[in-house]
Amino acid sequence: MSKLTTEARDGGLSFSLSFQPLESADRKTPTGEPVDVGPYEVSADGQFTAELPTIVVPGNANPISGNELEATITLTGALCAPADFVCGEVTGTATRPIALDLEGSTFAMERITDPSSYPAPVINCDRDPARPLP
Structure with missing residues (x-):
């Protein structure tokens, strides 16, 4: 779960993120520590680059192995x-549970207007659906 906040700055726009890992079992229950980052500058056409600090995600938020994740990442995208x-x-790179280059990975965030009715999760700018829960 994340919250993106925009702010007018120096004749332009910036944003900050606050995000919270969610348990992989239901993709709704908060787990672990929330992370606050930013502000990051946004260009006139909505493009940005956000270099995040090293982030640790608890194992119960990892649907693949259930192991704790640690990664240092940069998000390059668009509002x-x-x-x-x-x-x-x-x-960027993941360092736990295994060393892994994240080149070629994608992300997507979509506004949730009704917390009781989440949209189907997507994984990229093409809005390809995330894998169904097991």
Whole structure:
């Protein structure tokens, strides 16, 4: 779960993120520590690059292995108009549970207007669906 906040700055726009890992079992229950990052500058056409600090995600938020994850990542993407969808590419490295180059990974964030009715999760700018829960 994440919250994106925009702010007018120096004749332009910036954003900050606050995000909270969610348990993989239901993709709704918060787990672990929330992370606050930013602000990051946004260009006139909505593009941005956000170099995040090293992040640790608890194992119960990892649907693949259930192991704790640690990664240092950069998000390169766009705030799409209207600002209900943010997506792009991920670069960086995961160091736990295994060392892994994240080049070629993608991300997507979509505004949730009704917390009792989540939209189907998507994984990239093409809005490809995330895998169903097991």
